[in-house]
Amino acid sequence: xxxxxxxxxxxxxxxxxxxxxxxxxxxxxxxxxxxxxxxxxxxxxxxxxxxxxxxxxxxxxxxxxxxxxxxxxxxxxxxxxxxxxxxxxxxxxxxxxxxxxxxxxxxxxxxxxxxxxxxxxxxxxxxxxxxxxxxxxxxxxxxxxxxxxxxxxxxxxxxxxxxxxxxxxxxxxxxxxxxxxxxxxxxxxxxxxxxxxxxxxxxxxxxxxxxxxxxxxxxxxxxxxxxxxxxxxxxxxxxxxxxxxxxxxxxxxxxxxxxxxxxxxxxxxxxxxxxxxxxxxxxxxxxxxxxxxxxxxxxxxxxxxxxxxxxxxxxxxxxxxxxxxxxxxxxxxxxxxxxxxxxxxxxxxxxxxxxxxxxxxxxxxxxxxxxxxxxxxxxxxxxxxxxxxxxxxxxxxxxxxxxxxxxxxxxxxxxxxxxxxxxxxx
Numbered sequence: 482x483x484x485x486x487x488x489x490x491x492x493x494x495x496x497x498x499x500x501x502x503x504x505x506x507x508x509x510x511x512x513x514x515x516x517x518x519x520x521x522x523x524x525x526x527x528x529x530x531x532x533x534x535x536x537x538x539x540x541x542x543x544x545x546x547x548x549x550x551x552x553x554x555x556x557x558x559x560x561x562x563x564x565x566x567x568x569x570x571x572x573x574x575x576x577x578x579x580x581x582x583x584x585x586x587x588x589x590x591x592x593x594x595x596x597x598x599x600x601x602x603x604x605x606x607x608x609x610x611x612x613x614x615x616x617x618x619x620x621x622x623x624x625x626x627x628x629x630x631x632x633x634x635x636x637x638x639x640x641x642x643x644x645x646x647x648x649x650x651x652x653x654x655x656x657x658x659x660x661x662x663x664x665x666x667x668x669x670x671x672x673x674x675x676x677x678x679x680x681x682x683x684x685x686x687x688x689x690x691x692x693x694x695x696x697x698x699x700x701x702x703x704x705x706x707x708x709x710x711x712x713x714x715x716x717x718x719x720x721x722x723x724x725x726x727x728x729x730x731x732x733x734x735x736x737x738x739x740x741x742x743x744x745x746x747x748x749x750x751x752x753x754x755x756x757x758x759x760x761x762x763x764x765x766x767x768x769x770x771x772x773x774x775x776x777x778x779x780x781x782x783x784x785x786x787x788x789x790x791x792x793x794x795x796x797x798x799x800x801x802x803x804x805x806x807x808x809x810x811x812x813x814x815x816x817x818x819x820x821x822x823x824x825x826x827x828x829x830x831x832x833x834x835x836x837x838x839x840x841x842x843x844x845x846x847x848x849x850x851x852x853x854x855x856x857x858x859x860x861x862x863x864x865x866x867x868x869x870x871x872x873x874x875x876x877x878x879x880x881x882x883x884x885x886x887x888x889x890x891x892x893x894x895x896x897x898x899x900x901x902x903x904x905x906x907x
Contacts, residue, residue, distance in 0.1 A: 483787065488825055491863065498776050501783030508790035509538065520795045529795050541789035547651050547729050548644075548785065549778055554732035555641065558710050559602050560769035561743050567707030568606045575614060578688040581680045584627060587611065588676050591631035592669070595867075596639035597711050600632035600855075604867040607632075608874050615689065618875075623684055625875045626886040627675065630859045630893060632867045634672040637855030638664035640718055640728075644781065644866075645831040645854045651728055652835050654847040657718035663848040666904065671856045671897030675889040702746045706739075713739045740766040777866075784829045792836035801837035811846055816898060819853030823864030827854040845905050849898075856897055859890040 483504030490497045512519070512534075519537045520529040562568060574590060577583055587607055595603035607628050615621045636643035640650035640657045649655045679685065713735035720731030743765040791797050808814050822830055831854050840846045858865030862872050862882040871877060 484825060484829060487829075496776060498780040498783060501780045501787065503783075505783040505786040505790070508787050512790060512794060517794050519793050520798070521793070529798055537793050541786060541793065544652070545782060545785040545789065547727055548648055549782060551647060551651065551729040551732050552644065552781065553773060553778060554729065554736045555599065555714060556602075556773040557766070557769050558713055558732075558736055558739055559598050560772045561739055561765050562706050562710035564743070564765045564769055565706040565746070566703045567710060568610075570704045570707045571606065572610055572613075575610065580620070580685040580687060580689060583614075583689070584624070584676055584680055584685060587624060587628055588631035588672055591628045592635035592672055595632040595635035596642040597714055599641070600636035600643055601866040601870060603635070604628055604632045604871055605874070608871060620684060622875050622877055622881070623679075623682075623885075625871045626862075626877060626882060627679060627889075629862070629865065629868045629871050630675050630856075630886075630890050631672045633859045633865050634668045634856050634893070634897070636867075637671075637852050638668040641714060643827075643851075643855050645827050646851045647728075648785075648828070648831055648835065649847055649851055653842055654835060654840075654844075655851065656843055657722070659843040660848060660851065663845070663904070664852050664901070667852055667897040667901040668856065670900045671852075671893040673893075674896040675893040678889060678892065706743065706746070709742060710739055781828060785832050788829055788832035788836060791833070797833055797836035801839075804837070812849070812902060815846065815849045815853050818850065819857030819894060819898070820860065822854045822857040823860035827858050827865065830854055849901060852897060852901055853894075856890075856894050860887055860894060862886075 483500045486493060486495065486500035487497045511517075519532050519534045521532040521537060521540070571590060571594070575583070575586055577586060591603055591607050594606070598606075608625050611621055611624055611628070615624060633643075637646065638661055640646050640655065640660055646655070646660065650657065650660070714732075716735055717728055717731040720726070720734065721728050724731075747765050788797075804814060805811075818830055818834065831850060834850050834854075838846060858868065862868045862877055862879055868882075872879075872882075
């Protein structure tokens with residue numbers, strides 16, 4: 482019922498965090514009141530063993546908090562970059578008047594940018610830039626839709642590019658190097674195919690009427706903070722590899738360094754508001770923290786803890802056994818998961834997969850799940866966070882996307898999936 486309410490968020494006009502949080506609390510409450518047997522998976526024996534309720538709840542909360550703290554750190558760094566108008570540096574890459582070349586430029590930037598700052602943020606930034614370059618609403622909707630596919634493909638091959646890949650990475654299901662090795666080529670194929678086909682569509686013939694790129698920057702430190710911020714986020718996998726500490730600690734370190742530099746560059750001092758209501762200087766860190774997507778953080782909390790509840794009573798473990806008997810070919814299972822992620826949010830699907838399967842670190846199953854969940858959401862405009870935000874920013878109609886873009890996304894998804902399976906066969 483909770484998943485259904487999340488899927489029908491736009492029809493019910495209820496923010497998805499509400500059913501997510503309600504689902505989380507009610508499921509754990511039923512387990513407690515009903516005196517259900519609580520299990521954990523014995524990693525050595527790969528079997529369920531009975532555990533203490535409070536210890537299990539605390540264990541899952543700790544694992545969930547690792548992901549949330551990581552995301553809060555990444556979101557804050559992105560907001561600090563934006564505080565200095567750092568993303569204006571991207572505008573300099575857009576210099577062509579050709580409609581076809583502009584597809585390549587935006588999709589290439591979206592593909593690589595989303596791998597660093599996540600697909601949702603990359604989509605918001607690129608559509609904001611797109612508005613200043615493409616004046617035709619009809620044409621802009623096409624570009625925005627292709628940006629969604631590019632951002633989702635780019636987020637799939639990076640451990641910090643999508644919430645689901647971050648979840649798999651923090652859960653030690655994948656390592657950064659192996660994930661990139663396995664998924665970079667399939668991910669790039671999944672965007673090249675739609676871009677090449679789209680470039681032959683009539684809507685992209687000819688040149689733009691006018692290309693206006695604003696080179697003027699609001700801050701003298703824009704480029705510096707842009708590259709420092711991206712460098713800080715990219716440093717996190719390196720930090721984990723060197724220290725073997727959880728990724729959220731590396732993200733907190735990067736945030737501390739970048740925030741300190743931001744404070745120095747801003748040349749502002751902390752002040753308490755005086756009785757005379759004098760203006761108060763707000764630090765870049767304070768302002769950035771106030772702008773992070775807290776509803777998204779709470780949604781992830783609800784989803785991940787709800788899935789943990791199903792795992793703790795053995796539901797997911799038993800379901801994985803049933804699935805392995807019913808559909809022995811796991812490739813088909815993962816492809817179905819990818820298609821499902823275009824309807825149901827990919828976060829609960831991947832969270833459930835982590836609880837269902839007990840395969841080892843860097844098993845091809847986890848890499849395929851990361852690819853399918855990440856790129857599969859492009860098949861419907863409501864299938865990913867990037868798609869939903871593009872839908873809101875450019876008023877993209879659900880059925881227009883279904884008619885004009887879905888087939889491109891499906892071809893990209895299947896091309897990437899086939900590429901992955903071929904590579905794994907060697």
